[in-house]
Amino acid sequence: MATVDRVNDSTIGRPRRVVADLPSYRPGKGAKQAEDEHGITDAIKLASNENPAAPLDPILDAIAAAARGVNRYADHRATPVREALAAKLGVDVAQVTVGSGSSGILQQLFFGFVDPGDEVVFPWRSFEVYPVFTQLMAGRAVQVPLAADLGADVGALVAAVTDRTKLLFLATPNNPTGVASTTTELRTLVEQLPGDVVVCIDEAYREFLDPGFGDPVAELVPDHPNVIVTRTFSKAHGLAGLRVGYAVGHPDVIATVDKTLLPFAVNGLAQAAALAALELDDVIADGVAGILAERARVEVELAASGWTLPNHQGNFVWLATGERTDDVALGLERRGVVIRPFSGEGIRVTIGTSAENDRFLTTLAELT
Numbered sequence: 001m002a003t004v005d006r007v008n009d010s011t012i013g014r015p016r017r018v019v020a021d022l023p024s025y026r027p028g029k030g031a032k033q034a035e036d037e038h039g040i041t042d043a044i045k046l047a048s049n050e051n052p053a054a055p056l057d058p059i060l061d062a063i064a065a066a067a068r069g070v071n072r073y074a075d076h077r078a079t080p081v082r083e084a085l086a087a088k089l090g091v092d093v094a095q096v097t098v099g100s101g102s103s104g105i106l107q108q109l110f111f112g113f114v115d116p117g118d119e120v121v122f123p124w125r126s127f128e129v130y131p132v133f134t135q136l137m138a139g140r141a142v143q144v145p146l147a148a149d150l151g152a153d154v155g156a157l158v159a160a161v162t163d164r165t166k167l168l169f170l171a172t173p174n175n176p177t178g179v180a181s182t183t184t185e186l187r188t189l190v191e192q193l194p195g196d197v198v199v200c201i202d203e204a205y206r207e208f209l210d211p212g213f214g215d216p217v218a219e220l221v222p223d224h225p226n227v228i229v230t231r232t233f234s235k236a237h238g239l240a241g242l243r244v245g246y247a248v249g250h251p252d253v254i255a256t257v258d259k260t261l262l263p264f265a266v267n268g269l270a271q272a273a274a275l276a277a278l279e280l281d282d283v284i285a286d287g288v289a290g291i292l293a294e295r296a297r298v299e300v301e302l303a304a305s306g307w308t309l310p311n312h313q314g315n316f317v318w319l320a321t322g323e324r325t326d327d328v329a330l331g332l333e334r335r336g337v338v339i340r341p342f343s344g345e346g347i348r349v350t351i352g353t354s355a356e357n358d359r360f361l362t363t364l365a366e367l368t
């Protein structure tokens with residue numbers, strides 16, 4: 001009998017080696033899961049940078065109305081959402097795409113541009129899908145250490161690019177550190193790169209960013225056809241569970257991304273909710289302001305307890321817990337506060353409701 005070259009623990013079929021070697025995706029732990037594991041009740045989840053507020057009524061109404069049509073496929077291209085975004089952003093509709101969360105669009109960029117062996121450059125630590133998607137395409141991840149302020153190191157990123165580089169990702173604000181890059185820094189980066197490297201500026205947390213950092217859609221996309229900016233309805237708009245994100249860039253890059261869109265990837269409920277959210281700028285801005293006020297309050301308390309904090313610009317904070325990370329994370333979790341640990345480095349804690357933030361602060365103080 002022929003011997004089987006087992007590349008992983010799957011006994012069925014022969015997965016691609018790069019997939020077999022991938023760890024399974026582990027989303028942030030849920031409150032229920034922590035309750036079951038530790039025999040507790042009342043756990044809270046501050047682990048996935050979600051918006052703690054329930055969806056707004058007009059959004060719920062739009063979803064309920066759209067639910068009547070779910071026997072039909074939705075518009076594959078989410079055309080009305082593209083049109084509404086283009087009008088809002090003052091760009092041509094051919095410059096906008098809509099995907100299944102901005103993660104979906106990030107993955108489409110990999111499908112569109114990365115052949116086996118191609119290099120993908122990004123700061124590290126950053127959003128975890130960048131190395132995962134690179135591996136899925138059998139590309140080579142080039143991870144560039146963050147600068148001392150825990151933001152992107154523009155000079156080091158430029159130096160890391162070679163003629164095999166196809167894509168460069170830069171999350172601003174960066175997940176998990178929260179540190180953002182100004183458009184001046186981003187322009188310095190883009191101007192030093194070859195024009196055939198596509199630069200994805202990942203602005204999942206755009207709405208929480210201090211406006212002084214600038215707007216890459218207005219300031220970079222018009223002059224740099226190789227720049228694409230991704231954004232999402234998951235965070236400020238509170239639609240994480242519906243999976244809708246968008247990107248703005250040159251029509252040619254958008255057309256490449258569009259070729260890789262899974263059929264009907266953005267469902268009708270998500271499209272209806274996004275369209276409704278786009279009519280609610282003021283209310284959504286109020287929600288963001290509330291989260292920023294809470295973040296400031298949490299930062300003051302943490303600083304008073306002796307923590308050195310980076311310049312957070314997202315809806316989360318980063319604590320450099322270093323070697324104590326696993327202990328701190330487990331201690332918090334056993335007491336019902338689920339956060340996102342990065343072993344040996346630090347913990348990322350989402351800003352929740354006032355009561356949730358108080359619970360986190362009090363629990364942390366008990367532990368440290």
Ligand SMILES: Cc1ncc(COP(=O)(O)O)c(C=O)c1O
Pocket residue numbers: 048049100101102103104127171173174175202204231232233234240243244245
């Ligand atoms: C930096 C960054 N980019 C993109 C995303 C993806 O968000 P979504 O796929 O929900 O749009 C996240 C989510 O946590 C993120 O942190």
